[in-house]
Every structure is written in C-alpha cells, then in structure tokens.
Amino acid sequence: MESNSALRVKNKNSSSFLTAFSTWRELGIVAVTLLLMGAITLRSPYFLNAANFEDILVAISLTVIVACGQMLAIIIRGIDLSVSSIVGLVAMAVGLFIRDKFDFPMGWTLVMGIGFGILLGAINGLLITLGKLPPLIATLASMSIFRGMVVVFSGGEWVNTYRIAPSFLQLTRRLVLGIPALIWFAILIAVGITLMMKYTRLGRQIYALGSNPNAADVAGIPKNKVTFIVYLISGTLAGLAGILWASRYGSVTNETGIGFELQTVAACVVGGVSVLGGSGKVLNVVLGAWLLGIIGNALTISNINPFLRLTINGVLIISAVVFDTLIYRRLGKQ
C-alpha cells in the first residue's frame, strides 16, 4: 500500500527507537526528580530530615501498591477509578472491626482486608465482563457506590488511634532489616507484579490483550478471564493498601483515600505506562510514584495549599500524555 498503514513506518529501526525512547524517558524522570529534590533541599532544610523521608517513602509505598494494579488496568486499555473508594472502604471496615478489639490477631486482619479488596475487585470485574460496562463507567459507578458504603458503615464516625490495637499500628511500622514493614509490602508487591508480568502466561496475555484486543480472540486469549483477573488484582491491591493506610495513619475518616485514583493514574502515566495500552512496567510505576511523592512532600513542607497537588498532578498527566502521544504518533501506532 502506498499510504502508510498504521503500523508501517519509514524508520526500520523504530523498535530500537522505541526502546531507546523508553530508556531516555525513564532517565528523564529520574533526572527531573533528582533535580527537584536538589532544589527543595536548597529551599528547605526540613527536606533532608529522616522523618520527612519516611513520610515520603510511606506515600510512595502506598501509591506503588495500588498503582501496580492500576497499571494492569491501563495496560488492557481500561482504568480503575474505584481504587480510592476501595482503599477508604476497606480501611473503614477493618478499622471499625478491630476497634476496641485489642487482642485480635493481626494476620487475620490482613486476610480480612485483602479478602474484602478481592470482593470489591470482583464486583468491578463482573460489571466489566458480564455487565459489559466500559471500565470508565463501571469503576466510576463503583467508586461512588463504595464511597457511599463508607458512610453507611461508619455512620459518620471516625476511627481513631486511641481505640486501635497497637499491634495493628505496628503492622506497618515494625522494622525489618531496619526498614519499616510498609515499605517491604510495597517492595513485595512491586517484585511480585514484575515477576508475574514477565514470567507468567497471564502476564503475556495482559500485554497482548492491551496491545491488540481484536487479535486476542483469534489468538485464543480468554479476554473476559484476563479482564476479570486484572480488576480483581487492582481491587485486591487497593484493599491491601486500605489496611496499610489505616495501620500507618492510625485513623480513618469518611474521606480517607479520596483523590487517590488520580494519584495512581498519574504515577502510571507520568512514569511511562502507555495510555494507549499494551505496554508498561513496574519500574514506570515506581518512578512515577517517586516523582509524585517528592512533589507532594514539597508542597506540604513549603506550606503550599495541598490542593494544589491536584492541579499539579493533572498538569503532569497532560504533559506526559501529550509528550508520549507525539512520540507514538511518530511511530504510527494506532
């Protein structure tokens, strides 16, 4: 054909170009983040404080855990907007449950919370596969529904530290090899998802489904099964994050988690996960979360209105997507 079919390109080396671009982009994010960190250090001495660093790592960890699930959804050309509500709901449910139960085994708490996350993720999965709702609509709806459930469960009350077992609070604080457990959770999840994507057939299927949904059927990829699993994982990870959130921050309100979905999408997209689907690595998520974590922290310690973070996240998402789209357009990806 004379006119370029969407996948044909003059540059025969577009694959190596793509790889080079990804690497440069990742390095770019790292560079920007380091520069930012340098700039903040100059402006504010509080930044290099160990306690402050811990705060940053906590935020990054929670983001990474949930954003890994979000990444999967974005790869298959979907999205999970409900993660913020799942975090809030699971946090509230667990919080209310163990309130005043000072002897309850923590292991079980963890299991319950994760189980609840699985349930909520499954609801999303069913809405999208059986209900055939577009992911945007389905998770928008579930985001509202789950958030509403938070108030139903809590009756308007909060859960506070003084009524929670210290052992629960320790869940995220206990040091293992000198590093708080929360960070370990994030590391575990990151490594786990990385291995899953690289070495399991499911991982290949997720990438394939996102890369060319039309070809997926012919190639024998069980679309509904894969889609369901993706949203299940996303919900599960959000549920896990919910418990960890409650444990770390020690209090749960009706607003816990609000806006977090934007954070996870931003982390993915800014970090390099393609909004067109079909590609993305955990490394992207980590880099994105790191940058966002630094920015968020910078805003806090500079006493800038934290809501400005929403604006900044939004601008970052747009910039990242525009930048990526320009590059992908060069490659002729449809």
Place this chain on the structure above:
Amino acid sequence: MSDTQTNHKVILDMHNIFKNYEGVRALSNVHFNLRRGEVHALVGENGAGKSTLVKIIMGVIHPDSGTIKFAGEPVKISNPHIAQGLGIAAIFQEASLFPDLSVAENIFVGHEPMNKIGGIDWRKMNELAKEPLKELGVNLDVKRKILGLSIAQMQMVEIAKALTANAQILIMDEPSSSLTLHEVNDLFRIVKKLRDDNRSILFISHRLEEIFEIADRVTVFRDGQYIDTKDVKDITQEDLVRMMVGRNISQLFPKFEVQRGEVIMEVKNLKKEGLFENISFKLHKGEILGLAGLVGARRTELATTLFGITPPDSGEVYIKGIRVNIKHPRKAMSLGMAYVPENRQMHGLVLQSDITKNISLPIIKNFTKLLFVNRKKELIKAQEMHDKLDVRSSGLQQLAQELSGGNQQKVVLAKWLSTEPQILILDEPTRGIDVGTKAAVHELMGKLASQGLAIIMISSELPEILGMSDRVMVMCEGHLTGEFVRAEASQEKIMTAATARTLRDPAVSAT
C-alpha cells in the same frame, strides 16, 4: 470429480454446507475439499461466500448443516481453539499480531515455552523463534517489537507462528494486496515451499494472474453456491472469469472513444519534501489519466497533495488556466475536485453510519436550511445515487460497515459523484473488488469521462491501467519516470518505467 472419504490425500472435506448469516443465505449446499500439499485458490465475487466458508473452517461461526471431515474423521469446529488444535492457521497480517510484543512473543503467544519452575523461559523462546524464520529465509531480530515492521515482514511472522503451531492448513486472504513485487515473489516462494512440505494453503485472491502463477486447484463460488473446482493447468483466465461471473465477459474493460477536451488542470514542478518532486503534467477534460507505479512510488501522496490534504512545498497548480493554492480539501472541492481514497474503510466511509448519511456527507449543505436538514431531500438524492451506482444493499438505512467491499466502494463513489466534480481522482478504485463490480465501476468511469469528467486513476493493476487509460503516467519513488499514450503503452514499458530508479537505470524520459 470429488475426492472420496478414503482418499488420504484429502485433509479437509466439506459437504452440503448451508449457512444463513445475518439474514442472508450465505452458503447454499457448498462443497469444498483441500488436499495435503496443495495450493488451493478460492475465488468468487464479493458476497459469493468465501469469507463465510473461511470463518466456518476457522471455527468462528458454525454451519447450519453439512459435514466437515478432517483427515477422514468427522469434526465439529466449534471454536477457534479447536481449529488451532487441528492445525488450521490463518494469515491475517496486522490484524492478529500484537504490536507491543516482540517477534518471538508473537510467534509463541499462547504456548510460550516454560521453564522448570513454571515461568516463561525467555532464552528458549528467543532461540526457538529463530528456527521458523530461518526456514523461511527471513532476517528478523526476534527480540524486536512488531511495531514498525512492514506488512510483508508481519506476514512472515504470522507464517512463522503458523509453522510453530505445526499448522497443516494455512489460510491466506488476499495476502499480496499490500506487498511490493519483490515481497510478493518472496511470499510465493514461501507458499511453494510450504506446499512442498506437504502443507495445504487455502488462498483467496481477486488477482487472477496470481492464481495461475501459484495455485494448483481453484474453487469457484458464486452467490453462496458452489460452482466448480478445477485444476489450474486445465483452464484459462476466461474460463475462470466465466465461472465466477456466470456470463461471458468478452472484455473486462469497456472500450470507448474519447474526445479529449481542453486542459482542465496543469501541474508544474510539484514537490513535497521527502515524498515526490518534479511532477509536471496536464489533465484534459474527458480523459482518463492512469497513474501507474509500484507500491512506494508515492502516487497516493501526490493525490493527497493535489486534493489539499497535504499541501505541496513548492510547484504550481493551475485549474482552468488559473493558478490555485490548494491548502485544504474544502478548497479542492470548491474547485470541483473529488478524491476517492485507497482505504475506503478508513478514509472513505463512516462505517457506523448508514448509506444515506455517507452519500450526503459532502453535500449536506444542499439540504440544510438554517440549522435543519431536510431529510426528505437528502433521501431522494441518496436514493438517486444509490440506484445510479447499483449498490446492492438491504436499503438506504443499512450501515456502511455491513456492505461488501465492492458495494462499499460504490457508496464512496456515489458520495463523491454527488458533489458533481469536474476532476475525479480515484486511488485504486477496484482493489479488493470482484470482477463483476469491477466491470461496473469501469463502465461508470468510461461514461463519466465521456460526459466530460477528467479522471486520474491510480492503479497497481496493469491490466486495469492498460485497459482504461487514455494516457498513462508512471511514477517511481516520487518521480515521473514515464508517460505513454494508450496506443504505445505496454506492460513492459510501464514496468520498466516503474522500476526505473530502483534498478538504478537512467530514468525513462517523459514523452
């Protein structure tokens, strides 16, 4: 003439297949058998039932009745999995590859080699992927992503994939339609090799010359019915066309006398950086100017420049003697130009809209008063054009995406003709269209030309160029390498000009 059940040479045997599909009798008492180690062409006009049969073989749809035997055993191909399990593979080009995954991953998708702990063995996969490619004589980095490969290379990956899955039957649907001559030769070499390896290739094509070049047997369908199966060596092209169309087409291309009118468009030294340069020619009223060349000659790019989609970097265009600067298709349309694009699905139609809306799209202003569209007027015009072009449909309200390729093309033509143009640029107007509709389109072109329309016809089919053009221009890699009048044009001259630059020959001088 049919092979019986006990014949071991027959790998696929289908009898008495009936299928009603989307309200139409798609297949009616159809037979088909495929032998091991043969290249079997399946031909027929659009709507004859070829793709329905293929879908049944692939397990995408089920026959309403009839028997299917695979290697002598009755089978029910209920889904694509089962088809794959039997060793049936389809070569679809870009449609079934995953751009973000590598060549090796695509080859092994669904059956990736695993290591002892149950994870994907990347090293083994990359190693194993090299084998089928080597066998095919293809040089590709197995680790690179599919994104960016040419159509020909993607086909090779598909074939490698089929080989790895130990496919016994490969189905190819119009595989050569997007390939250069060189790539087609490579493809045919590989098809022959597959055949010699005792595999079977089911080959759907509208290019009759290719069928005679590569196929062993050919089966003809017409209107959902089985017509006949013949050894290719026993028939001629005329025989084949007669079987397909059911009537004697004494001439595929209508002869007509042309009274060439005055110059309506003149182009001088048109250039677009990186695409084409030094393009100069004149176009007369009432003539059909054929624009020949190989894939990559940049003919479509020239057309989109003339029509204002991609304005030129330098050069002059004159319409009726007046210099014009066409920077946008709207300007081109206002000057009486119309462009029927090569990719009708992507650029010519709004697939989800019905026929009426597609046809009236460029002239909707004619039916609009203030903000409202006069639907009645719109329908009348659409019906008029629909009938004029003999579009076969279930009605004006049928969606464009449901029409066959040939009828879709007619709708695109109807749309542009409704703008009553003076200059019509057609880009591969009969690609992928059956013989009967082709003849109809050609007849229409002849009629339009005789009414004074000036037509530029881009075509990669030499018979069409030779049969329809009053004059032929040849392009090669963005340059004009030949110009012939009808009487002096020949396949050899055109081909020589079309390959002038690639062979590093001195360019054939323009006459």
